[in-house]
Amino acid sequence: MYTLLWLQGLTCNGNTQSLLNAENPSFYTLFDKINLLYHPSISYDVDLFEIINQIKNDKLPLTFLVVEGSITSDKRFFSIGDYSIAQIIDALKEKADYIIAVGNCACFGNIPANFDKNSDVKGLQFRFKEKKGFLPSNFKSKKGYPVINISGCPIHPQWFVSTILNLLYKKPVYLDGFNRPKELYMYLTHDGCTRNEYFEWKVELEEFGHKEGCLFYNQGCRGPLTHSPCNKVLWNNTSSKTRAGMPCIGCTEFDFPLRENFFETKKNMGIPEEVPIGVSKRVYITITGVAKTLKNERVNKRLEETE
Ligand code: SF4
Numbered sequence: 001m002y003t004l005l006w007l008q009g010l011t012c013n014g015n016t017q018s019l020l021n022a023e024n025p026s027f028y029t030l031f032d033k034i035n036l037l038y039h040p041s042i043s044y045d046v047d048l049f050e051i052i053n054q055i056k057n058d059k060l061p062l063t064f065l066v067v068e069g070s071i072t073s074d075k076r077f078f079s080i081g082d083y084s085i086a087q088i089i090d091a092l093k094e095k096a097d098y099i100i101a102v103g104n105c106a107c108f109g110n111i112p113a114n115f116d117k118n119s120d121v122k123g124l125q126f127r128f129k130e131k132k133g134f135l136p137s138n139f140k141s142k143k144g145y146p147v148i149n150i151s152g153c154p155i156h157p158q159w160f161v162s163t164i165l166n167l168l169y170k171k172p173v174y175l176d177g178f179n180r181p182k183e184l185y186m187y188l189t190h191d192g193c194t195r196n197e198y199f200e201w202k203v204e205l206e207e208f209g210h211k212e213g214c215l216f217y218n219q220g221c222r223g224p225l226t227h228s229p230c231n232k233v234l235w236n237n238t239s240s241k242t243r244a245g246m247p248c249i250g251c252t253e254f255d256f257p258l259r260e261n262f263f264e265t266k267k268n269m270g271i272p273e274e275v276p277i278g279v280s281k282r283v284y285i286t287i288t289g290v291a292k293t294l295k296n297e298r299v300n301k302r303l304e305e306t307e
Contacts, residue, residue, distance in 0.1 A: 002168060004031075004064040005051065005092070006039040009085040010078050010112040010121065011069025014154035015103040016041050022157035023237065030161060033168070034063070049081065052088065055095050064164065065089075065096035065141075070105040070112040071134040072121045077112075086134055089124070093135060097143045098167055099124065100150060102160055107149040107178070108254040109133070125149070125179065129254045143167075149179045153251035158233050159184050178254065180227070188277065189248040190223035192231030193240070199224075201296045202288045209245040211303055217272070220263045222250035224276030 008016075016039070020027055036042070037051050037060070054060035072078055073086035080088060093099065101124045104110040108128050113121040123133045125147040131137035133147075140146055150159050163181050166173050174182045190196070198205070198214035205213030215221035223231075226248055230240045242248055249262045266273045275284040298306060 001061060002034045002063040003037050003061055004034050004066060004164075005037045005055070005062060005096075006066045006068065007080075007085065007088060008040050009067065009069030009071050009106065011103065011105055013041065013068075015068045015152075015160075018154045018157045019102075019160065020157075021236075022161050024158075025161060025165075030164070034164070037062075052091060056091055058095075062092065062096045063098065064167075065092055065099045066102055067099070067106045067124055068102045070109050070121045071124060072112075072119070074120060077119075077121070089134065093139070093141070096141050098145055098148060099135075099141045100148045100160075100163065101125070102150050102155055104151050104153045104251060104254075104256055107151045107180075108256075110153065111257045114257045123149075126254065128258065129178075145173070146175070146179050148173065148175065148181065151178065151180055151185070151252040151254075152228065153256060156230070156233055156235060159229070176227070180252075184229050184233075185227040185252065187227065187229045187232055188224055189226045189228045189230045189240075189242065189252075190276070191229075193223055193242045194231075195242060197296075197299055200291060201299050202291045203296075203299050205245065211245070212299075212301075215242060215245075215247040216265065218265055219247045220249075220261065220265050221247035222253075223248040225274055226250040226253055228252040 022030060038046050038048050051060065055062045071086055071089065073084045075084045078085055101107045105112055106124055108123045108126050109121055113127060125131060125133040125135050125139060127133055135147060148163065150163060163173060176182050176185055195214045198212065199216055203213050204217045205215045205219055216224060221242060223242055231242065234240055247263060250256050271285060275281050
């Protein structure tokens with residue numbers, strides 16, 4: 001029997017909303033295969049503490065412990081009954097085959113950890129970029145994995161479902177430096193964006209929502225700096241922020257809530273302070289200079305003007 005227990009710490013519930021939107025397989029199909037022991041927003045008439053006791057006493061196996069939201073031991077911030085979320089995770093951490101953090105709060109502490117930098121609010125194994133989360137940096141669950149981080153604010157449901165199914169069917173899940181599945185996070189948001197040609201020819205978007213132009217040069221798009229498959233695994237199977245004309249705000253990265261003004265590209269003498277991952281500033285200046293000089297007439301026209 002495969003089982004899944006979903007717990008929440010300090011969270012807005014966004015990843016739960018995502019889970020409910022899962023397709024292929026849907027939420028219902030997924031939980032045909034897996035016994036959902038408890039979910040705070042979905043379960044009713046279930047005694048969480050009875051379940052925790054059974055798991056602690058090895059009367060109930062725990063395949064997946066899924067955590068949404070930041071962790072704190074301070075019951076003034078958040079408690080479940082008489083217990084803090086930290087105490088509950090502490091009681092279960094040795095029992096789970098896999099522990100999965102869903103969303104940037106559970107992965108890195110995110111917005112709740114940023115409110116008070118001196119508080120004990122953190123992610124499960126990271127606090128922003130440091131491996132100083134609630135569980136020790138060398139922690140591994142029963143199947144030998146560290147906390148598997150599915151980062152994003154919120155996550156795409158398919159990122160969670162595909163990771164669960166890979167683990168269930170014993171496919172290896174390779175992790176990056178932030179313990180995120182490489183199969184998902186080796187991509188950049190930029191990969192697959194329909195605005196790539198505008199990026200290459202340095203054609204800037206004039207206003208949010210326009211079909212033409214790239215959002216990197218003025219509107220703060222983090223696509224070339226953010227690891228996510230947002231333009232590979234499309235949202236609602238249809239689109240993405242950047243396709244719709246809204247800049248990527250880098251919400252899968254540890255520093256997402258630490259930045260200011262998401263809709264502005266910080267520049268120094270007209271050159272973006274941060275250039276795409278893998279490119280030096282010198283190469284970037286050369287390539288964009290050439291692209292700007294050798295103007296591509298087609299991409300400089302509004303789409304309705306092209307033949
Ligand atoms: S809009 Fe963003 S993601 Fe799309 S091509 Fe431009 S920089 Fe890349």
